[in-house]
Amino acid sequence: QSVLTQPPSASGTPGQGVTISCSGSSSNIGSDYVYWYQQVPGTAPKLLMYATNQRPSGVPDRFSGSKSGTSASLAISGLRSEDEADYYCAAWDVSRGGSWVFGGGTKLTVL
């Protein structure tokens, strides 16, 4: 059971927008940045968002991140077929000495 809670699946049609949620607690999302990863099956996770809402170079601005209290969201606008992947959220948890905690992943299907 993951410390951060994500919906197991999400879907949308090309051109649509979709939002993936990530729920945590005061010791992780509530006290530090949120990170998002995109993983196409068979490949390594790719950093999609860091420091809650910062895109690494090369990540299109169709992707945006936000946080409110102990929950975070990844929004994807103008869905494209290549967005079909697993998405994971992560945060540093200050409890129990400090550790990374992850969501269980959301499989995004582009219909």
Next chain:
Amino acid sequence: VQLVESGGGLVKPGGSLRLSCTASGFTFRTYRMSWVRQAPGKGLEWVASMSGDSSFINYADSVKGRFTISRDNAKNSLYLQMNSLRVEDTAMYYCGRFDLGQGTMVTVSS
């Protein structure tokens, strides 16, 4: 930023492996670095972290007492010594600050 993991392989239960991670593109010594793993078909799992000055170290309960994280700031390198390996340690192992490398596969099997 580039993170390159190495050292994975096939090992029998009870065996040992030492993973290495070479970093470039950022000031390595100023960053907390971590190891994260992903078992086949599963999600991401944190393994261990170490601060830039090595003053902070923490391990997941599942590896505590068996794995040791270390770093050499002069070589921009992070290490993971894995002893008493178990079948359930089979996974792709990634290193990073919050970004991750391409990973190195560890398979524990008799």
